[in-house]
Amino acid sequence: MESIAELQISQARFSSFGTSFMGPTLSFFSHNLAKSTPKNTPLFFLAREGYWLEKAYQQYLSGSDKQGNSCYLLASRAFLFKLLLSDSRSYEYSLKGDFNGSFFDLMRTRFLLSNTEIRQVFSDDIIQELLYLPHDRKKIIDVLTQHKELLDNVISSIKKPYLAYLASLGVTAQSTLHLVDLGYSGTIQSLLTILLDKDTVGHYLISSKPGEHRIADNTATMKGYLKEGVKLGEGYLPLDRSMFLESLLTAPFGQFRGIRFNTFDKNTFDFYYGRKVSSQRYFYELEQVMAGALEYCHHTGKHQIEFNSDELELLLNNYLSKPNMIPRSTKHIFDIDDDVTGNGTVNALQFFGLA
Structure with a gap:
């Protein structure tokens, strides 16, 4: 059993690593969001990465005595x-990429349909x-x-509560929706543009497809604050090894998989999530x-300390390419699930040979 002194040392080690590795990245992103967002415009932070991105943004603003709606x-x-x-x-988004398997597996893994729902809709021959x-x-x-x-x-059971959930957050009241995510191709932004029939603006650390895009009858604008116009596999390390950032920028729950109205209070919602990976099981260490x-982030906001993109890229490239830059004691929280592409759970350090 760890002594209090050992526990304090462990906590200090984790905190110090967070300061040096994630601190500059979150500060850079928060600064650019604060600088680029029109006054009084609400920002909606997406997906699991948005959990910490939103907290960092608020910490940055509180340090700088600025107000922001997020x-x-x-x-x-x-x-x-x-x-x-x-x-x-x-379908342009959901049927993109490779797949090899049965129709049943496609519906279950990529579209989250249950076994019952699949058999309710499709014949055995198709399945x-x-x-x-x-x-x-x-x-x-x-x-x-x-x-x-x-x-x-089948979809109506989740569509109605999800739209009500979005309305409860003020999403549907916006004429143009401002969304924030780590990156990179803007798939969730594009899907929300379709779902809500609204113009959207996506704010990303890295954007592979910057600029304006016509999606159905609306415009989706995508901005990247660290880098724009780069794609996976082209040699830009912060993108090619973004798995490192994604594994730490995760909410305490697994993949968001469903929503229902609460049985006893129709104004509240029950949310359903997938399995947890290590960073979520050991969330107290990630915290x-x-x-x-x-x-x-609070410190840099308070003292108006700024990083330019070259400085942040240099820091990230060092952490993402050199062995032993990342403490071995944090190895287990670098797991990420990649179920949509069929890869299961992947550990970033092992995947890139830095374990």
Whole structure:
């Protein structure tokens, strides 16, 4: 059993790591958000990464004595893929990438349909058919189109409460929706643009597709504050190894998978999540890491300390490329789930050979 002294040393180690590794990144992003967002414009922070990004933004503002309207918003790619399963405008995003398996597996893993829901909508012949993406994309779209009415019935149980949840946060009252995420291609932003039929502005640390994009009848604008116009695999290390940032910037729960009206109070909601990875099971340790980062954001806001992109890139490149820069005691909190792409749980340090 750890002594109090050993526990304090452990906490200090985690906090110090958070200050040096995550602090500058969160401070840089928060500073640019504060500088670039029109006054009184609410910012909605998305997905699991948004949990800590929103806290960092508020810490930065509190240090600088500025006011900012922000809110954490539950969303995930897979949940929105399911919510828009009967909307053909979403297929550009939900059927992108590779897949090799049965139609049943595609519906279950990528679209979060339960076994019962799949069998409720599709025949056994369809369920058992083997598919390959992108080769069979048109065939899949034809099947989904033919079953649109049945899919609408399945989706209605989550669509109505989710829209009510968004309304309760003030999302639906906005003429133009400002969304914040770590990056990179803006899939969740694009899906929310379709779902809500609203113009959106996406604020990202790194944006692979900056500028204005026409999505259905609306415009989605994407901005990247550290870097724009870079894609995975092109050699830009903060993006190619963004898994390091994603594994630490996680909420205490697993992937957002569903929502229902509360049985006893229709004005409140019950949320459902997927399995937890190590950083969520050991969230009390992650909180120690992020405590150092948040304190640093407050400090830089208070003293108006700024980083330029070159300085932040230099720091990140060192941490993301050199062995032993990241303390071994934090190794277990660098797990991330990659279920949407079928890779399961991945440890960033092991994946890039830095363990």
